[in-house]
Amino acid sequence: MRIALSGATGFLxxxxxxxxxxxxxxxxxxxxxxxxGLPSAVExxxxxxxxxxxxxxxxxxxxxxxxxAGATVNQRWTKDSKELLRSSRIDSTRSLVQSLSTLSRSPPxxxxxxxxxxxxxxxxxxxxxxxxAGDNFLASLSVDxxxxxxxxxxxxxxxxxxRTGVVLGLGGGALPSMLPVFRLGIGGKLGSGQQWMSxxxxxxxxGAVLRLLQEDLPSxxxxxxxxxxxxxxEFTRLLGKVLHRPAFLPVPEFALKLxxxxxxxxxxxxxxxxxxxxxKSGYEFRYRGLESGLRSLLQ
Ligand SMILES: NC(=O)c1ccc[n+]([C@@H]2O[C@H](COP(=O)([O-])OP(=O)(O)OC[C@H]3O[C@@H](n4cnc5c(N)ncnc54)[C@H](OP(=O)(O)O)[C@@H]3O)[C@@H](O)[C@H]2O)c1
Numbered sequence: 001m002r003i004a005l006s007g008a009t010g011f012l013x014x015x016x017x018x019x020x021x022x023x024x025x026x027x028x029x030x031x032x033x034x035x036x037g038l039p040s041a042v043e044x045x046x047x048x049x050x051x052x053x054x055x056x057x058x059x060x061x062x063x064x065x066x067x068x069a070g071a072t073v074n075q076r077w078t079k080d081s082k083e084l085l086r087s088s089r090i091d092s093t094r095s096l097v098q099s100l101s102t103l104s105r106s107p108p109x110x111x112x113x114x115x116x117x118x119x120x121x122x123x124x125x126x127x128x129x130x131x132x133a134g135d136n137f138l139a140s141l142s143v144d145x146x147x148x149x150x151x152x153x154x155x156x157x158x159x160x161x162x163r164t165g166v167v168l169g170l171g172g173g174a175l176p177s178m179l180p181v182f183r184l185g186i187g188g189k190l191g192s193g194q195q196w197m198s199x200x201x202x203x204x205x206x207g208a209v210l211r212l213l214q215e216d217l218p219s220x221x222x223x224x225x226x227x228x229x230x231x232x233x234e235f236t237r238l239l240g241k242v243l244h245r246p247a248f249l250p251v252p253e254f255a256l257k258l259x260x261x262x263x264x265x266x267x268x269x270x271x272x273x274x275x276x277x278x279x280k281s282g283y284e285f286r287y288r289g290l291e292s293g294l295r296s297l298l299q
Contacts, residue, residue: 001213002061004054004107006030006047006092007068011172012113012164012205016066017042019206028058030069049095056103064109064213067096067149073117074177077137077262086141089113093148100155110157111212112149116165116198116225118142121269124196128276129163129221136265146221158219160212165225165273168293169202175297182239188249191256193233195270198225201287201296208275211283223275227288232267235290242294 003020007013008029020027021039029035030047038044045058059065071088075081093112100106119127120134133143146161153159167173181187200208208224211217230238240247256264275283287293 001025001063002028003213004028004030004058004062004065005068006066006096007070007113009033009035010068011169012167012202013068014171015169015202015206016068016209019210023210028062030054030058049092053095054099056099059100059103059107062107064111065096065100065107066111066209066213067093068113070113073138073263073266074174075263076260082137086144089141089145090148093145094151097148097152097155100152100157106152106155106157108156108158109160109213110149110152111160111162111209112146114142114146114149114161114163114221116163116223116271116273117266117269118146118163118221119271119273121265122272123270124272127223127271127273129223130276136269137262138265153219160217160219161221162209162212163221163223163225163273164205165198165200165223165229165271167202167205168199168297169205170297173202178239179243182236182243182245182247185240185245185247186249187236187240187245187247188251189233189236189247190251191232191253191268193231193236193250195232195268196229196272197232197235198223198229198271198273199235199290199293200225201293203296204285204287207286208278208283211278211281215281217281218277220277222277223273224278225273225275226290226293227275227279227285228290229272229274230290238291238294242291242298
């Protein structure tokens, strides 16, 4: 397959490129900057909406587009950074769909990143793809982001929404930022620790994306999370166990709020998400439980 890929220089994009190239696919990489040192199966195209639109050649003969671009949420949320979080996702998606509408032949499949943040903060409620959206900042961002992506359906494009949970892997995402504290033995539960965390191993994230790429699955949102979400305190306990370090020093909720401001909702919010659509599709998770997932990465 030939795949146009945005956000490919990031944590998930790099993992995806490795696997796509290993499987013999070719990639048109859309980036805001020139990228070097890539496998020969990757061609780079400059794209920085709204300043630089994607050149139509990037989509020539493409079988699919995977859109992962977006500014990192791991920063203090100010008025300006919140605007950037929204525009880098919503405006970039709008720009991609606009580019598709000018093509004589649009790629038939569009996989657009989204996040389990869609569901907001939901306590112990079990959340599937048919659950309603939440009502906080990340939820409204995800709703608007998905809305822009689904407009591509009017062009006859199949749209799959990748509602991704906390991806565990090395070289990016949440895990590496926690490791130094836990390796020093001064980690511990975050806030009450009762909030649910919906995680997925990076290998399963890539596996799920490949399945959506290669199988003719029903169009819609797909929760990209492991089948066994855990409470946050279980996560910190298992992280300490796998690292053979104590993890008894709790970080109280007020300290997290003071340190991270509104961004603390990412850590303190509760989402008990089940990947119902993926499981229905027959996808077999390599890492269903957290302990085996952490061990594969850290030992
Ligand atoms: N990692 C997770 O646990 C997780 C969880 C839920 C959802 N997601 C979503 O999945 C997508 C990929 O995640 P990731 O962890 O790979 O992210 P990442 O490492 O932060 O990479 C995102 C990529 O987006 C592009 N980008 C960064 N800032 C941008 C901006 N201001 N405007 C336009 N593009 C920008 C960059 O590509 P270029 O520099 O090449 O343009 C960057 O490499 C994101 O949309 C993220 O929200 C990730």
